[in-house]
Amino acid sequence: MKKNEVPQDDANVLEGKFKPLKYATNEDGSYTHVHTVGWEPENLALEQAWDAIHENLELIAQEIARGDASPIKYFMEKCLMEPPMLAQYMGISRWRVKRHLKARGFARLSEEKLRQYASIFNIKLEELTHFDPNSHD
Amino acid sequence: MKIDFEHRQSAHCETGVTSNLLNFQGINLSEPMVLGIGSGLFFSYIPYIKLNGNPGSSYRIYPGLIYRRATRRLGIKTRLVSFRSADAAMKALDENLRKGIPTGVLTSVYYLPYLPSQYRFHFNAHNIVVFGKEGDEYLVSDPVMEVPTRIHADDLAKARFAKGVLAPKGKMYYPISVPSEYALKSALIKGIKHTAKDMITIPVPMFGVKGMRKLARDVRNWPVKVGEKKARLHLGNLVRMQEEIGTGGGGFRFIYAAFLKEASQILNMPELNEIGDEFTAVGDRWRDFALASAKIFKQRSNATAGYGEAADIILECADKEEQLFRRIRKLDFPKP
Structure with a gap:
């Protein structure tokens, strides 16, 4: 999962309480953290x-x-x-x-x-x- | 009373708690490193155990093992205690805080009011660190959250003494002595080998890649065997185990890829970096499985064909992971 492709599908299931971390890749394949508000599935x-x-x-x-x-x-x-x-x-x-x-x-x-x-x-x-x-x- | 404890957000609770507790002791290891050294990546599918009516499945090893394996392999002595009564458990926690020991505590998500209500099912293996107490409230570092939070003593007592599967029994844990030098390389190698071995050699068709293949067979048959509605709920449970808060996405496969990349630097083994890239690809395929499932959730009926597609993706992941772990097992690791 590339860092600019981390889904941000907000269905308010988190009630705005916090944003979980996902692991996603930079262009060179190394890893970074991205916050998310949710994913449809x-x-x-x-x-x-x-x-x-x-x-x-x-x-x-x-x-x-x-x-x-x-x-x-x-x-x-x-x-x-x-x-x-x-x-x-x-x-x-x-x-x-x-x-x-x-x-x-x-x-x-x-x-x-x-x-x-x-x-x-x-x-x-x-x-x-x-x-x-x-x-x- | 407040201990000067650095809270760092992580994707997963147990790896986050372990990483933060070690950091407090002056051992700076990232969350992926803890997952790798503690051999946290796994797969199991145990249809005979039902959780909320769904077959038990997990993308990680048994709760508590990551902390135990990681600290053991790093030569860190830790204390792990459980209790008969909530009173005794809370007293022991207070005593720890008084001594200035940030303490890992096992809780049930259901009784943690600071978490979003929709996530609060009876899941009994959520790890947090308690690092202070002010009045009737405890200061909590819940690693899945961005910042530390607070919880009322009554709620924490309930959370620590929840009943049911994996009942926490007030369990708490903390490092008690840390070696001045620790053998990081050998801990890494042990961690990597252990995961590779468990994923492909356990001779029971519920664990590792065999578990994935069994799951794929069952997924294909669910709509016929248990009916369309239940099949959808079973599939939904899998997607939640894989993606919901705590896995970093792709059922821990991305965190594991990050670990292999870090390990490749430390062990000076470029091949691990390549294998890491391949794990990124596997994680992406697991996410495709979630997307295929989402199509079924949306259709709500006549999606029998969709189950075949979802099962095929699981089989593909199983084949790919088997291949990768076989490759890891053949690697020539440096002698520590």
Whole structure:
């Protein structure tokens, strides 16, 4: 990659927080540093990863409305977690976490466990017990 | 409390932290030199491990190894500790700062509020240097950023005790004694040989150029095997591993080319400079792979043919890299 060919495709994914370094070549093939604000393939890859997460959140909200899934499934996805990781944070087994992702398992949860989930998701207890998807867009 | 620590921006976090920590000890080695001596360049594709639903892949070696190999080869003694509790980990960090030791710390990107929100996935192997504390805030040299930054103690504690794959467990590390003279040439040669060996000889089809070929086979089949949507996400994950903050572009191949060029001067081996140019070309081909993938991301459907094109580029990179590393292995290195 030549130094004058380092792409500068700004999709504001860096929020102006900093400009990463890329290694690029001078005319003689030696290397220099060039700052970049982004490149389209990276931006698209990141965008579609987030799109998939948002699609999942909508699907889960529908599952909750149907009475199949629990709000824990929603916030787990929102916090970009998967059951094994959430189980580690909770200090319980994966299969128990998986049970809590369903409405039936969720209904049997103690307040203590609910509080623990809420603190991991960094939300209020009410957001779990009175789930409202519209307040989490 | 603030240690006089020079922050230098780098492309990658671990090489940057290592280079900056060594610089503080009076050993001035560039980021590419650290990558090369620490044998940081690699490739692995482990589809059995899924990260956020995508097959695990990496253009570098296992996190932590670059620092360990580079310091070992330079004869630098270092301390590396992990902890059971966040309390103990934070106390030990404070104690280090009080003694004036800038300290490398392993963190999860998810809990670093100073990073752009869209990048904050649960990636547990981000390296930073902590070099001071003011009130409830720590002074942080995050090498991917242009200038030092700050983080609240609560956030840093969370970041150091994130859970999941590669959980950092409060790990921190710092050089404790530096030799007055270090054998740079032999460290370089060891680093170069190790990478060349690992890239072509590991007899498991997940690592080195064999890993690339396996990846190419799988990429070709993804649209049929896992469906168009998932295939696109898998491909997107590869592009992110290759290009997103931290690789210098082309999945570390450009930084490695820069290293070979620096090494060619020090070892007085013009051939390494030529091979460096060839690595620049390989890096450019990896970027072509990202561009081919971007075409698929844009089409959003019926892009099955595009996967074949992307797979072909990976195969080409594998062939080229195999050829280059074989050439490196045949080189006549000076006896140190």
